[in-house]
Amino acid sequence: MSQIKVGIINVTGYAGVELARLLYKHPTVKLCSITGRSAAGQKLAEVFPHLADIELTITAELDEVDFVFSAMPHKASAEVILPLVERGIKVVDISADFRLKDASKYLQWYDFAHPAPGLLQKAVYGLPEFHRAEIAKASLVANPGCYPTGALLALAPAIKEGLIYPDIIIDSKSGISGAGRTLSLSTHYAEATDNVHAYSVHGHRHLPEIVQELETLNPGLSPSVTFLPHLVPTSRGILSSCYAKPNEEKPVKGKEELLEIYRSYYKGEPFVRVVDKPPGTKQTWGNNLCLVYPTIDVRTGRIIVISCLDNLVKGAAGQAIQNMNIMFGFSETAGLEALPVYP
Amino acid sequence: MSQIKVGIINVTGYAGVELARLLYKHPTVKLCSITGRSAAGQKLAEVFPHLADIELTITAELDEVDFVFSAMPHKASAEVILPLVERGIKVVDISADFRLKDASKYLQWYDFAHPAPGLLQKAVYGLPEFHRAEIAKASLVANPGCYPTGALLALAPAIKEGLIYPDIIIDSKSGISGAGRTLSLSTHYAEATDNVHAYSVHGHRHLPEIVQELETLNPGLSPSVTFLPHLVPTSRGILSSCYAKPNEEKPVKGKEELLEIYRSYYKGEPFVRVVDKPPGTKQTWGNNLCLVYPTIDVRTGRIIVISCLDNLVKGAAGQAIQNMNIMFGFSETAGLEALPVYP
Amino acid sequence: MSQIKVGIINVTGYAGVELARLLYKHPTVKLCSITGRSAAGQKLAEVFPHLADIELTITAELDEVDFVFSAMPHKASAEVILPLVERGIKVVDISADFRLKDASKYLQWYDFAHPAPGLLQKAVYGLPEFHRAEIAKASLVANPGCYPTGALLALAPAIKEGLIYPDIIIDSKSGISGAGRTLSLSTHYAEATDNVHAYSVHGHRHLPEIVQELETLNPGLSPSVTFLPHLVPTSRGILSSCYAKPNEEKPVKGKEELLEIYRSYYKGEPFVRVVDKPPGTKQTWGNNLCLVYPTIDVRTGRIIVISCLDNLVKGAAGQAIQNMNIMFGFSETAGLEALPVYP
Amino acid sequence: MSQIKVGIINVTGYAGVELARLLYKHPTVKLCSITGRSAAGQKLAEVFPHLADIELTITAELDEVDFVFSAMPHKASAEVILPLVERGIKVVDISADFRLKDASKYLQWYDFAHPAPGLLQKAVYGLPEFHRAEIAKASLVANPGCYPTGALLALAPAIKEGLIYPDIIIDSKSGISGAGRTLSLSTHYAEATDNVHAYSVHGHRHLPEIVQELETLNPGLSPSVTFLPHLVPTSRGILSSCYAKPNEEKPVKGKEELLEIYRSYYKGEPFVRVVDKPPGTKQTWGNNLCLVYPTIDVRTGRIIVISCLDNLVKGAAGQAIQNMNIMFGFSETAGLEALPVYP
Secondary structure (H helix, E strand, C coil): CCCEEEEEECCCCHHHHHHHHHHCCCCCEEEEEEECCCCCCCEHHHHCHHHCCCCCEEECCCCCCCEEEECCCCCHHHHHHHHHHHCCCEEEECCCCCCCCCCHHHHHHHCCCCCCHHHHHHCEECCHHHHHHHHHHCCEEECCCHHHHHHHHHHHHHHHCCCECCEEEEEEEECHHHHCCCCCHHHEHHHHCCCCEECCCCCCCCHHHHHHHHHHHCCCCCCEEEEEEEECCCCCCEEEEEEECECCCCCCCCHHHHHHHHHHHCCCCCCEEECCCCCEHHHHCCCCCEEEEEEECCCCCCEEEEEEECCCHHHHHHHHHHHHHHHHCCCCCCCCCCCCCCC | CCCEEEEEECCCCHHHHHHHHHHCCCCCEEEEEEECCCCCCCEHHHHCHHHCCCCCEEECCCCCCCEEEECCCCCHHHHHHHHHHHCCCEEEECCCCCCCCCCHHHHHHHCCCCCCHHHHHHCEECCHHHHHHHHHHCCEEECCCHHHHHHHHHHHHHHHCCCECCEEEEEEEECHHHHCCCCCHHHEHHHHCCCCEECCCCCCCCHHHHHHHHHHHCCCCCCEEEEEEEECCCCCCEEEEEEECECCCCCCCCHHHHHHHHHHHCCCCCCEEECCCCCEHHHHCCCCCEEEEEEECCCCCCEEEEEEECCCHHHHHHHHHHHHHHHHCCCCCCCCCCCCCCC | CCCEEEEEECCCCHHHHHHHHHHCCCCCEEEEEEECCCCCCCEHHHHCHHHCCCCCEEECCCCCCCEEEECCCCCHHHHHHHHHHHCCCEEEECCCCCCCCCCHHHHHHHCCCCCCHHHHHHCEECCHHHHHHHHHHCCEEECCCHHHHHHHHHHHHHHHCCCECCEEEEEEEECHHHHCCCCCHHHEHHHHCCCCEECCCCCCCCHHHHHHHHHHHCCCCCCEEEEEEEECCCCCCEEEEEEECECCCCCCCCHHHHHHHHHHHCCCCCCEEECCCCCEHHHHCCCCCEEEEEEECCCCCCEEEEEEECCCHHHHHHHHHHHHHHHHCCCCCCCCCCCCCCC | CCCEEEEEECCCCHHHHHHHHHHCCCCCEEEEEEECCCCCCCEHHHHCHHHCCCCCEEECCCCCCCEEEECCCCCHHHHHHHHHHHCCCEEEECCCCCCCCCCHHHHHHHCCCCCCHHHHHHCEECCHHHHHHHHHHCCEEECCCHHHHHHHHHHHHHHHCCCECCEEEEEEEECHHHHCCCCCHHHEHHHHCCCCEECCCCCCCCHHHHHHHHHHHCCCCCCEEEEEEEECCCCCCEEEEEEECECCCCCCCCHHHHHHHHHHHCCCCCCEEECCCCCEHHHHCCCCCEEEEEEECCCCCCEEEEEEECCCHHHHHHHHHHHHHHHHCCCCCCCCCCCCCCC
């Protein structure tokens, strides 16, 4: 069987190199073209020695390929994707540029006027557990943000089944790679190690995405979401602890019943695992799983759902490959079967 | 001026060695006696090379001293403290044994029948910002837990002033030293590094302490508290993010007003600093400060208060010394003036 | 093609779980039996959630299998292996029990009398780059220690070609997983983080192994080796910096020539990569590569060779699988092709 | 007693903020002026919240002070210091600009022509254990580099007493703060964590300093030094393992005798502690001590000396204050008595 030729635009960020790493073992696609602005002309192995087995040179422009992952920053990503879409090339966009349906949100949250508002309705929000069927037919898939992936998978069963009032707190703890490879004082080792702090307290860009998808899941619901991200000293991993009050009209008898509802909801999902003990981010290191632990605070009755994932895999590159697999009708787990690296 | 002679029971845990470190620079007390079961007979310098300047030998029994810090585990601590109290020796107990006023809570939360329920009313909960006057007159002070210290200082102004409904979520992130020096798989380096996870989801022992003190602060209030602690890979530090809905009868106009209320509430407090940006645990490394950042989530109106501290200093040994200073009428900051170590 | 059935004795240590992780993706073998003393009766997923896709229960005794990895501690490993060898089952022993040819060394270095000295000559030291042909015919392969693997691969070309005087310093820096999963104060997170120290200064057990193999490589040489291991705060990885004076009778013109000698020596080796910049342990995370960087200190003429590897992969489980592949005539890289996880 | 007014030029690097932290508790000096190019006009507390107790504003130019610490980068430091020296203000320079006696070395190692070669002879190399008497009389002291401090203190007794052949290997492991606060990919958290690597393999700028001082210590000796620095994932700390062959004409009977020679050599030194077990960097966290552990490799006879220190304290700011104390005739330990922060 001939392999499909894929390209990565902007391979030099963390999502880009993680795509390259994972695609190397994919059985039915072949990574053929990789671009990167500052590193153009250099061999991939020079810039990223851990990828030395991939014999490719970073170029300024993409070669002819059958499929493209864009790992460009927002705004720039839309610019490179539009001509590809016009030429009929399927794309998974890892940036935020096609995640939001309401074009005005781009001005509000990302400080730019969206260049192709019409395309926003055609693009599919690439959370397979929510939109698998549409992804299969899509030519442009917007890969979800790392925080939304974990938060949405934690909340979906409770929201969909109406188990909670839509007044939700999401307290997330992310590793430093989530901030990208670009240099900043907050990612300096000496500043980030031995440190924990909240950031974007007055509004993180992943919030509108979370709200949009919760509304999609249960139309009519008007979720009021407080989302507070924190940086913790680890390179990978996001753990989100979500809190909401139980809907008195849909009482759940106890945490065992809640667990069963979650298990039933995610039955057959290859990359969501409902667990019965609080999970740790280390259990997903390098792997495409999202672990979800739903429980009830016995004293207050509050529903707590904790999820964790590897922000560069299920939160970025792995989910992008999962989307590609669905778009091409490959086995959904192709290239994504390796177990987490522990310890 | 002659120095007061102090002793530490069970110097070999992290609270004990931190007491020794801080007392070394205290101007008006002298550490004279240190005990430790397994290490009895050894010089302090052999077991803890960083304390080599303190020329003391660890003994099985305490020598004659004017004041005692007990850093024993709960239950054992009460046993060693009772005879001291009878002899009229002032004590700060770092364990939980005299924190709770209701003796039945010890059976419920700590699995033992309290040996001296009558003493619980005489002991003072040693959070100076709550009980300074009583501490000054006390002979037995129960040093607060590390989590309660941060959570209570974050919530006190809002609870006292009635700004929030008493339906509260406390999401805390603690460094590994909070689990103590005793060996366990969860504190093994290879297990704890690159990992974040929640624990004690169904009830952490620090919860009743938090509830008791919130009730004391605003009698009549019946707080419903969800407290979820997490372990993060750092040796020191606790960051707590607290969430509650605003009390509609006591509206706060905005985050600036909230900040002013907090600043006013903590005016003159030497070890609480109200800050206007999200603080990081690194800003308190080795220091007795608790940083408190109150704000309002503009989209939901929810009040968020983030606090952080060094769990071994303001969360244990530093606060114990602060209490001792108050009990003896020393300057409250004596021995505690060193700035945090950064980076 | 039917898969070969393999078992792991003592799956519960870090080498054991790493074997399980890697074997999960091996194309021609199937992990069928796993033992563990304290965890017998538990499902693997309960003890190691990251391995939940492997549906096996840990047992006290091994089932019938075609091939065995022993990940027992030394001494105990020989005891469980002897009956297997008698029954003709091929074994890779990850412990040190069959690495040394001279039985008296076991008394000297490991404090026990070897139970089967005769078997020491039949066992093959499982460093494929040294003994590939013998491994292919062996039924008992002694998997090298993590430090010796890196040190020997760093030194082999220089020793074999006689480029250096055999007066060698090996300064190694190891991550904490090298100390195993057993609890000890030195692996407590709060003790190990933010810390670097040497240990086993007066003789580490891996030294006789290093000396034995250097002698094998160049008989007649009488190497004088100083080996100093250090613990550094990372979970995986060993970096060894080796120093020796150049042999004046075999002068190397410069670092480029040295690099060429090394490249030529390791030509075709699937898991040794000679690099032209100082490598970092992160470049081998989760992967079976050993990176080797040979150079010359221009001021002193001293030859410096730096190597790094993942102590749990090329330093343990990965190399064990590489040995198994050779013993069965599989592709040597089978199950070991995944790229390192970075960052 | 009136306090001496001191200033810090370029307070915004790690050496600068560490100076500010330590000076805050100094009994006889007062920090009065702090400069910083990019942060001029900002309050110190805004840029460094942990220093909020120091109520100073960062300025572009230094105010009138009695004493100056320059924490400028090399080359720029000489430029700001020259006018101060002309005006008779005493200075400790933390940069390398006055460490080397031979002006030509600046062109060779630092790529600039030294602007005041004549001053190089008047400046004193500020390692108190080597040059205490000259420091006391100096008006310009060149604070040693972090690596040289540890290496020289490790080697001094052996070199001075002629115990080793001057063919020396120094293998150093440094925390990331040694690379400064300036942003670079190698100090990005996600790159530096879980990683160990060597750097500056072909010549680190601290080498000429080490060689110069070894020659000063034992004129006539022509030391051949290989110095290889490594980065390890910790914010503070340098551990140096030094190796040399014993001088057959000055045989040492064993490690106990070596220990005694070292103890005798450093007798009375307030900030060098000779220890009888391998020390760890954590034992010096935030403190001005250098721990030195000399021993003999029994198999090869090689002398090994391991030293460790906090690169920002004894390796920079602490030693600078120690030098200032000597220059003013203060107690040498003034402001430097706090014990290390552990764990």
